[in-house]
Amino acid sequence: MADSPESESSDVVPHWDELDSKRIADCRIFDVFSKRFRHPEHGTEGDFYVIETRDWVNVVPITEDYRMVLVNQFRFGVKRTSWEIPGGVMENGEEPINAGLRELKEETGYTTGKACLLGSVRPNPAIQSNICHIVLAEQARLTDGLDWDEHEEIVTKAFPIETVYEMVKQGAIFHSLALNALLLFYPHWEKIKARGR
Amino acid sequence: MADSPESESSDVVPHWDELDSKRIADCRIFDVFSKRFRHPEHGTEGDFYVIETRDWVNVVPITEDYRMVLVNQFRFGVKRTSWEIPGGVMENGEEPINAGLRELKEETGYTTGKACLLGSVRPNPAIQSNICHIVLAEQARLTDGLDWDEHEEIVTKAFPIETVYEMVKQGAIFHSLALNALLLFYPHWEKIKARGR
Numbered sequence: 001m002a003d004s005p006e007s008e009s010s011d012v013v014p015h016w017d018e019l020d021s022k023r024i025a026d027c028r029i030f031d032v033f034s035k036r037f038r039h040p041e042h043g044t045e046g047d048f049y050v051i052e053t054r055d056w057v058n059v060v061p062i063t064e065d066y067r068m069v070l071v072n073q074f075r076f077g078v079k080r081t082s083w084e085i086p087g088g089v090m091e092n093g094e095e096p097i098n099a100g101l102r103e104l105k106e107e108t109g110y111t112t113g114k115a116c117l118l119g120s121v122r123p124n125p126a127i128q129s130n131i132c133h134i135v136l137a138e139q140a141r142l143t144d145g146l147d148w149d150e151h152e153e154i155v156t157k158a159f160p161i162e163t164v165y166e167m168v169k170q171g172a173i174f175h176s177l178a179l180n181a182l183l184l185f186y187p188h189w190e191k192i193k194a195r196g197r
Numbered sequence: 198m199a200d201s202p203e204s205e206s207s208d209v210v211p212h213w214d215e216l217d218s219k220r221i222a223d224c225r226i227f228d229v230f231s232k233r234f235r236h237p238e239h240g241t242e243g244d245f246y247v248i249e250t251r252d253w254v255n256v257v258p259i260t261e262d263y264r265m266v267l268v269n270q271f272r273f274g275v276k277r278t279s280w281e282i283p284g285g286v287m288e289n290g291e292e293p294i295n296a297g298l299r300e301l302k303e304e305t306g307y308t309t310g311k312a313c314l315l316g317s318v319r320p321n322p323a324i325q326s327n328i329c330h331i332v333l334a335e336q337a338r339l340t341d342g343l344d345w346d347e348h349e350e351i352v353t354k355a356f357p358i359e360t361v362y363e364m365v366k367q368g369a370i371f372h373s374l375a376l377n378a379l380l381l382f383y384p385h386w387e388k389i390k391a392r393g394r
Contacts, residue, residue: 012352013270013271013278013350013351013352014271014350015271015276015277016271016273016276018276024224025221025229027221027229027231027246028246029246030324032222032224032229034224035273039348039350044348046347046348048273049224049226049227050273051274072210073210074211074212074213075323076245076323076324077247077319077322077324077325077326079212079213079215079326080212081209081210081212084322120371121371121372121373121376122275122371123320123321124321124373125272125274125275125277125279125281125372126272126273126274127226127227127273127274128275129274129275129276151236151243153210153211153236155209168380171316171317174317174319175318175321176319176320176321176329176373176377177321177373179318179376179377179380180373180377180380182380183365183377183379183383186380186383
């Protein structure tokens with residue numbers, strides 16, 4: 001096999017066939033399914049649990065003076081507060097960029113017309129079906145009021161971008177999907193630095 | 198507030214108090230809980246679903262000739278095959294580095310005595326309690342046979358490191374936690390490149 005990335009995206013192990021899927025828990029923002037799969041060649045079968053949820057979107061908001069807007073909130077999974085980039089659950093039929101700009105505005109009051117898709121990742125291919133899209137929002141400005149969901153309580157702060165990457169090194173940003181966004185944004189940050197802003 | 202990362206790790210929003218926790222689904226590799234929390238100041242209460250599981254470990258395996266060992270397997274969450282770094286669930290009482298080297302050996306047959314912890318992330322602070330540790334394993338060599346779990350079927354391949362980062366750009370590596378490892382490994386890769394290997 002060649003070393004080109006294109007060839008690596010082709011399948012090198014067989015796809016199992018899904019035989020059956022039963023919802024075993026409805027958890028409002030996600031559902032848990034028990035699914036039975038069969039190996040196409042061996043014929044062996046197995047039951048696997050899968051968490052299904054809507055797709056998510058995260059936004060890297062960069063201000064006109066090259067700061068990154070982060071949010072801090074209490075996270076019920078880890079029972080700690082967490083510095084992250086803004087984001088949330090996409091609505092039905094929503095495009096990633098629109099969803100990202102909506103979440104940015106609702107959570108922080110920042111808006112912009114300049115946005116693009118940085119990439120899309122899978123939060124956990126083993127047990128989770130959905131996609132998380134990552135949107136870059138440039139020239140973001142604080143123009144609007146906030147529109148938080150029930151129980152949301154968010155502190156917003158615009159950090160120098162070098163401080164954000166320092167926070168990654170220090171473990172002060174630990175949300176896997178926020179870190180994905182910072183990986184995808186890194187080449188842009190290198191270009192910004194190279195042209196002296 | 199100062200811009201130093203240290204000050205950012207302190208709490209800027211209040212911690213909710215956990216009042217109650219009920220297991221609503223046992224899914225073998227994870228459990229789902231319904232938890233009731235109360236805001237310490239407002240007194241408002243809410244129910245939140247949390248996925249609890251053991252901590253996980255992922256390994257960045259670098260060979261003596263500076264290739265990265267990736268694995269490809271069918272992933273039941275996304276129903277696709279996925280290029281990732283080796284990893285898995287930590288055993289009771291296991292240290293991250295030992296767990297990483299164990300998973301590396303079981304999944305790929307590669308072993309090494311040179312390993313360190315690159316960092317630790319939270320797969321999803323909002324709905325998931327656990328930690329994913331990321332281990333760097335250097336000078337890894339193919340010395341052992343494989344020891345796969347039930348239903349595991351893994352293709353192993355050692356890629357030039359530049360190809361791995363090209364695969365990230367192309368979307369051929371899309372597992373959030375593998376991407377976290379590639380972010381944390383990046384400064385090491387820059388050092389390797391700078392000294393001409």
